[in-house]
Amino acid sequence: MNRGTVLVAFALLGMDGAAFAADSAPGKALFERHCAVCHAAGPGHAGTMRLTEARGADKAVLEDRTDLDSAYIRVVVRQGLVEMPPWRRTEIDDAALQQIAAYLTRSRN
Amino acid sequence: MKQILPPGVSVGAFAEVLNDFRKIVGNDYVLTGDDLLSYADPYSIIADDETHAASAAVAPASTEQVQEIVRAANKHGVPLWPVSCGKNFGYGGASPRMAGTVVLDLKRMNRILEVSEADGYALVEPGVNYFDLYEHIQARGYKLWLDVPDPGWGSVVGNALDHGVGYTPYGDHFAMQCGMEVVLPNGELVRTGMGAMPGNTTWQLFKYGFGPYLDGMFSQSNFGIVTKMGIWLMPEPPGYRPYMISFQREEDLEQVVDILRPLKVGSVIQNAATIRSLLLVAAMNATRSQYTNKPGPLPDSTLRRIMADQDIGMWNIYGALYGPPPVMDTLWTVIRDSFAKVPGAKFYFVEDRKKPNDLLIGRADEMRGIPRMNEFSFINWTGGGGHIGFSPVSPIRGAEAMKQYTMVRDRLHEYGFDYLSIFAIGWRDLHHVVELLFDRRDPTIKRQAEEVFRVLVREAAAAGYGEYRTHLSFMDDIAATYGWNDNALLKLHQTIKDALDPKGILAPGKSGIWPARYRRSHP
Numbered sequence: 001m002n003r004g005t006v007l008v009a010f011a012l013l014g015m016d017g018a019a020f021a022a023d024s025a026p027g028k029a030l031f032e033r034h035c036a037v038c039h040a041a042g043p044g045h046a047g048t049m050r051l052t053e054a055r056g057a058d059k060a061v062l063e064d065r066t067d068l069d070s071a072y073i074r075v076v077v078r079q080g081l082v083e084m085p086p087w088r089r090t091e092i093d094d095a096a097l098q099q100i101a102a103y104l105t106r107s108r109n
Numbered sequence: 110m111k112q113i114l115p116p117g118v119s120v121g122a123f124a125e126v127l128n129d130f131r132k133i134v135g136n137d138y139v140l141t142g143d144d145l146l147s148y149a150d151p152y153s154i155i156a157d158d159e160t161h162a163a164s165a166a167v168a169p170a171s172t173e174q175v176q177e178i179v180r181a182a183n184k185h186g187v188p189l190w191p192v193s194c195g196k197n198f199g200y201g202g203a204s205p206r207m208a209g210t211v212v213l214d215l216k217r218m219n220r221i222l223e224v225s226e227a228d229g230y231a232l233v234e235p236g237v238n239y240f241d242l243y244e245h246i247q248a249r250g251y252k253l254w255l256d257v258p259d260p261g262w263g264s265v266v267g268n269a270l271d272h273g274v275g276y277t278p279y280g281d282h283f284a285m286q287c288g289m290e291v292v293l294p295n296g297e298l299v300r301t302g303m304g305a306m307p308g309n310t311t312w313q314l315f316k317y318g319f320g321p322y323l324d325g326m327f328s329q330s331n332f333g334i335v336t337k338m339g340i341w342l343m344p345e346p347p348g349y350r351p352y353m354i355s356f357q358r359e360e361d362l363e364q365v366v367d368i369l370r371p372l373k374v375g376s377v378i379q380n381a382a383t384i385r386s387l388l389l390v391a392a393m394n395a396t397r398s399q400y401t402n403k404p405g406p407l408p409d410s411t412l413r414r415i416m417a418d419q420d421i422g423m424w425n426i427y428g429a430l431y432g433p434p435p436v437m438d439t440l441w442t443v444i445r446d447s448f449a450k451v452p453g454a455k456f457y458f459v460e461d462r463k464k465p466n467d468l469l470i471g472r473a474d475e476m477r478g479i480p481r482m483n484e485f486s487f488i489n490w491t492g493g494g495g496h497i498g499f500s501p502v503s504p505i506r507g508a509e510a511m512k513q514y515t516m517v518r519d520r521l522h523e524y525g526f527d528y529l530s531i532f533a534i535g536w537r538d539l540h541h542v543v544e545l546l547f548d549r550r551d552p553t554i555k556r557q558a559e560e561v562f563r564v565l566v567r568e569a570a571a572a573g574y575g576e577y578r579t580h581l582s583f584m585d586d587i588a589a590t591y592g593w594n595d596n597a598l599l600k601l602h603q604t605i606k607d608a609l610d611p612k613g614i615l616a617p618g619k620s621g622i623w624p625a626r627y628r629r630s631h632p
């Protein structure tokens with residue numbers, strides 16, 4: 001289920017934010033497994049440290065950002081971005097990457 | 110993405126082999142086109158993107174599939190480059206030595222086949238990384254410790270095979286390897302050591318079996334594909350106390366190393382301790398731009414400011430004590446009293462360190478085998494991501510350490526690069542691992558980095574120092590420095606290569622070993 005479908009489902013069923021949060025749970029778990037070692041908040045995370053310098057503190061923690069979109073996330077993960085290496089499909093398959101992207105672009109309402 | 114073919118293989122033959130691979134692993138795991146972007150070495154020092162470009166990747170899920178792929182590759186004369194987790198960054202990542210080689214991606218082979226708490230070992234496939242094995246052991250409550258390198262995302266098998274090091278008493282990873290299963294270049298399957306005996310129960314307990322000990326020839330080589338490997342794990346000790354000792358002057362390195370040698374050789378220092386340079390430690394918490402926006406070597410006044418800001422030394426030992434508390438107390442007394450002879454030496458335990466990302470706090474995990482990624486922060490020092498390891502080996506002698514340090518530092522400064530390094534203490538040797546940082550987006554800086562790297566290799570060899578490991582781009586250069594008696598060792602490697610792999614399909618160029626078909630001219 002992609003994000004657009006989920007949003008339509010909310011509108012039709014009048015679901016609340018808690019149900020949506022549940023849908024992004026697999027992506028959160030995958031983020032924690034593959035990404036958080038470098039991108040979690042706080043010191044000791046190479047990606048967060050780099051983004052603080054390159055983009056500013058308000059853009060440093062990926063889970064807090066609201067400006068990311070799925071296509072951008074997929075390109076960065078598959079091709080890498082400057083300091084970040086690329087991730088192969090044998091490490092994070094397309095379905096898992098889709099879930100991670102869904103989590104990072106989840107609605108915050 | 111531009112299609113590259115293996116040398117000497119036609120478009121038709123290549124299409125046929127990819128079809129064969131699809132029949133073996135399924136369509137999803139034969140990767141071509143834009144999927145190959147994630148196999149490129151992101152941190153390559155080479156300005157041109159095609160030098161190490163793969164023609165395709167194939168990802169088997171089992172040993173049987175590896176055998177079938179190898180047989181298909183032989184049939185079509187298509188070269189394969191095995192990678193385990195593909196995280197050997199600074200040395201080439203998941204990309205092949207020779208352009209057009211097909212990457213044999215073993216990441217899907219990620220089974221932990223056995224962990225024995227009583228006997229202290231694990232038997233794993235090459236796709237298992239340190240996080241996987243750590244979580245497996247924790248979930249079962251086994252009182253066993255891993256030995257991990259700085260970044261935990263790498264392969265347990267791959268790191269040992271590339272002679273990687275960690276930081277507990279089990280820090281020499283290949284020394285802790287016991288028993289392998291190997292697919293030979295003709296597709297045949299062998300088990301080494303006791304694994305060759307049907308029904309034997311000591312495959313992961315006794316290395317040597319009967320007859321020649323062959324496991325070493327499958328490390329840093331292209332003689333076989335390791336599909337299972339045993340690794341010894343350390344029983345959790347009754348006590349653990351990590352420490353840091355800082356030294357204030359550059360020239361202290363000589364005295365520090367001379368004090369360290371008898372302590373390490375005599376096992377008073379129990380683990381694979383390290384001496385880390387100022388900027389490598391500083392890079393955990395800071396970046397270069399916080400101190401200067403000028404290129405060139407940092408002046409002494411800035412180095413002193415960094416030392417004061419972070420309460421670190423020009424050199425910093427990170428070590429740990431293991432054992433019952435009275436044993437640790439006694440060992441610490443000897444270690445402390447020995448290094449107290451160095452003027453200005455300062456001693457710390459974890460509770461003495463205050464910064465949240467202080468390196469001793471991170472190393473307190475790593476020296477007890479908890480995998481982390483915090484030390485990957487060092488690539489942020491200059492930004493731009495590019496990094497490559499220059500890793501010459503010397504005796505544990507103060508004068509030799511100083512000679513290497515000044516030689517490398519001066520050359521790096523001449524070419525406009527900072528000096529960041531680790532001296533890792535082996536059983537009888539120092540691995541001087543220098544991290545050369547550069548902006549991967551800047552072709553001019555990459556050319557300078559490549560040039561200074563080649564100068565360093567030549568100068569180190571002229572002084573009698575050889576690298577223990579290197580990036581794809583320099584494998585021929587390093588192999589050439591091991592040229593005693595008219596390249597007798599390289600010739601022996603070639604003889605073995607031709608006997609085991611007559612069609613030259615396995616990892617052409619690995620460690621400078623080229624099969625006959627590419628030996629005279631290779632890309």
